[in-house]
Amino acid sequence: MNATPPTDQDFLADFATMGTFGATGNGGVDRQAGTAADGEQRRWLEGLLTDRGFTVRYDRIGNQWGLLELVPGAPYVVVGSHMDSQPTAGKYDGAYGVLAAAHAAFRVAARHRSGSHGAAVGREPVANVAVVNWFNEEGSRFKPSMMGSSVYTGKLAPGDALAVRDAAGVSVGEALDALGFRGDWDGPEAAACAEIHIEQGRSMERDGVTIGLVHSNWAANKYEFVVHGEQAHTGSTVIADRHDALLGASMLVVAAREIADAFPGVVHTSVGQLDVYPNSPVVVPSRVSLLLDLRSADEPVLAEADAMLHERVGRIEAAASVTIERRTSHSWPVTPYQPEGVELAAKAAADLGLVHRPVMTLAGHDSTNMKDIVPTVMLFVPSVDGISHNEHEYTHDGDLVAGLAVLTDVMERLLAGELTER
């Protein structure tokens, strides 16, 4: 067993190794959930964890856990993120948070073994350490996103999640079994949680902030719309006779942007996925399904934007001679992270002399699920130019190791019961 505390250089070396799993030609990664590349990276992390004396286990939805028992029988401080990626994604999203959690845990474990644990916070641990690599946070291959943490927190039934199929018809259960990552266990009992992630926006970089203290998330309404038209010949069918599902869908995509433009900086909208049937050059499409999101930090504004969208849907049905079905709807309000957690993180960043500031998260994270069951701390480090879900995603090494230092301190405070035992 390796008992020496790893250095910042060790962390950066491990991070460089991490980026080789599923590496793409342009400096990014393609490591969708349950693929061979995801599996190889998980085996590598397993080796890293067991080498440091952690026990590695998989729960029923394939979340990967690295466990270290400091206080026999006590619950766990869960720290981690996800290692799966979007197709042609960056190296930082999720992966940084898992490796930072592992290295923070290695530092804590080394101090514990040397008897200096608790020196920083003046108290011995009252909980155990769990490093977690959540399964399928991205949701690109299997929907919904944040699948592993949703099952762990009881928001999604394991059977439903395991039955989800990808575009090729492979189920989550089959993908996990093929790689040997499906366990028969619910995961450890959590006492508290922490996650560190890149910002994926440009506000921190712009304002010279090194550590973002996430105090709440933007509200979001997510819809699947299915536009129904009728197949026809693209050449011979007169325009008046057409019921063009792709025209209706395109009008919806344009409307979504116009709604964002009506609330500049306050509402974000997007359509990331759109599928056309039968998708043949000479056939007017009869069916288009698309996923449309509306997000805002301001709930009344979001409600107003949502009303605009639904009014536009009716107008588009008339203009394109189509019907538009709203098939699924998934929404969440602005929800706060525990303010005590934000304070604790602020203290940790201040002790390390790092510029910090409360921020909101626009993206969803596994910690968004975890904060609903245990006190949870969410930290950000800056993203250069705000680029994310892109092979050119980048965060400076200095920010990566600053984030690791804060996360280590936060972990030690959570282990000492600062959020749970006052």
Added chain:
Amino acid sequence: MNATPPTDQDFLADFATMGTFGATGNGGVDRQAGTAADGEQRRWLEGLLTDRGFTVRYDRIGNQWGLLELVPGAPYVVVGSHMDSQPTAGKYDGAYGVLAAAHAAFRVAARHRSGSHGAAVGREPVANVAVVNWFNEEGSRFKPSMMGSSVYTGKLAPGDALAVRDAAGVSVGEALDALGFRGDWDGPEAAACAEIHIEQGRSMERDGVTIGLVHSNWAANKYEFVVHGEQAHTGSTVIADRHDALLGASMLVVAAREIADAFPGVVHTSVGQLDVYPNSPVVVPSRVSLLLDLRSADEPVLAEADAMLHERVGRIEAAASVTIERRTSHSWPVTPYQPEGVELAAKAAADLGLVHRPVMTLAGHDSTNMKDIVPTVMLFVPSVDGISHNEHEYTHDGDLVAGLAVLTDVMERLLAGELTER
């Protein structure tokens, strides 16, 4: 060998059998080029042809030929259409024309054997009979459309066509080899050509016309546009930083319809195929490719519509912060069928007492290729409600057999050299 002339009832019975190959639940068919269903139907046609004494051969691009030699060494009157279909298509498109060609040829062959051939036109044949089932007219699985007739007429190199791959990576050559339909022969020498097809529009039904005499085709400009943006997170990326390829593509789809609306009834536009990358719910798309057509019977109007489109492309690039690449372009002018062929078909229809009228074709057909190398007659029968490329495509039995009668007469006149020997 079956030497009795088949009746209209025999034709309708064979047509009903034809619709069972690749039948869908809603009365349509799915019989894309080179699929198992296409192969089964070809084997069935092969049996029908050989049973009537025709020799069946396949050329290098998999066109299926049923040959009957009446005048040793003479060239062939080529009559046929295509049996492949769009996904979830109707039973009539193409298939009717191949079966009508086969039954017309069976009638001609029976008369020839009974010594009564030429009675209708007062002359003995100077050419031989070739029933053809062109490979891949639809172009849904393998692009471009009209592949078989394009290779036969020398417009497309056989090697290029055989190398085309479908979405699953299977090449045309592999698909043909798997079914045993790739020959090492260029096909018979053609003297003249005829094709019958459903109108796929509603003008003939509206005006009570049974036989359409196609005198020319609409002009068309077909483009592949690739919209280039940049991957970003759909939630956290501020709107001003986005380069959303799907927004740009959607604006192009809407612009195409607006251009058609600017020339009501005179310009047809459409986008039938659109593919999004990476097509993930939370990633701003970085690349969307789409196929856009502009068609008109009026060439100056088409040029005006095309100029409008290109002006809109520039505006969309600015509005959506994307770049739009025009990757391929394929266009054809208004081209006439030989006027003598239209006259010949008018005579045949008049002799049979059928209401007929010159019409234009808005869709492309294999005869559009053939008319560029030999005198070619193109006939239409009406489509109920103009519905096509749709499982509900329909033509009345009475119109099917009326078309068969005219095609038989046209075949006999072409065999007698009416277009080639005056």
